[in-house]
């Protein structure tokens with residue numbers, strides 16, 4: 453991977469993105485997840501409207517945009533985390549390998565096992581390092597070779613060398629960056645296919661942030677990643693595709709978020725199709 457003058461990384465282009473594919477919903481050939489006309493209500497508020505985009509396998513898809521435009525809301529809809537928020541309702545369709553994750557009979561817990569999540573603030577359980585990583589394995593009945601699985605997850609999260617002699621120590625004694633990598637280990641322990649990351653570095657210093665970004669570049673070889681970030685430079689550095697969201701007010705005076713543009717990261721940052729994207733990435737927004 454290299455970084456061009458816009459700061460955007462240049463890895464293999466997203467399969468299937470046509471050169472003229474400048475619409476909000478270009479088609480990726482190796483689509484793992486697809487959002488089609490997705491909207492999210494919180495009670496009577498239609499907070500996010502009509503989002504359509506594909507998420508390509510073994511790519512990092514970033515979601516950027518101003519505060520309150522619905523990035524986290526959309527992210528949470530991808531593994532049914534919004535189900536846990538009273539009054540939240542998702543409309544439209546979200547497919548995982550072509551299957552509607554909101555279809556009747558689909559178990560949201562099974563969805564979350566395949567599509568894991570890492571949150572903004574590291575949230576280890578008040579348990580040992582080992583038990584944090586083993587937690588999901590135990591509740592998912594993946595108890596065979598538990599120690600090996602925990603070790604593999606900690607290695608995968610680039611934390612093993614730092615904690616291997618202290619696995620019984622409380623996870624809460626780790627630094628913030630280590631705690632976030634522990635949460636990544638906990639998420640990957642159950643071998644999901646997709647990792648959703650909601651501003652995973654926003655509480656971290658630049659060194660810990662760089663380690664997580666490095667780690668993402670490793671993880672994407674095995675996982676498909678969707679990241680929400682406030683940090684445009686981070687989106688440019690780590691992602692392959694970027695979705696830019698914004699917010700507007702409808703005729704009834706209600707504020708709502710929507711997708712402005714989705715494209716390969718390099719192109720979105722160097723030659724955005726929509727003037728609203730350009731205003732945002734050049735700092736002229738608002």
Ligand SMILES: Nc1ncnc2c1ncn2[C@@H]1O[C@H](COP(=O)(O)OP(=O)(O)OP(=O)(O)O)[C@@H](O)[C@H]1O
Pocket residue numbers: 494499517518519520521522523524525526537682709
């Ligand atoms: N649990 C909730 N209950 C009610 N409204 C919510 C809830 N979570 C988010 N919202 C509303 O949905 C809209 C989108 O919020 P969301 O947090 O998804 O945006 P965001 O782009 O991720 O913002 P930020 O960058 O500040 O995290 C906002 O108007 C917000 O107030």
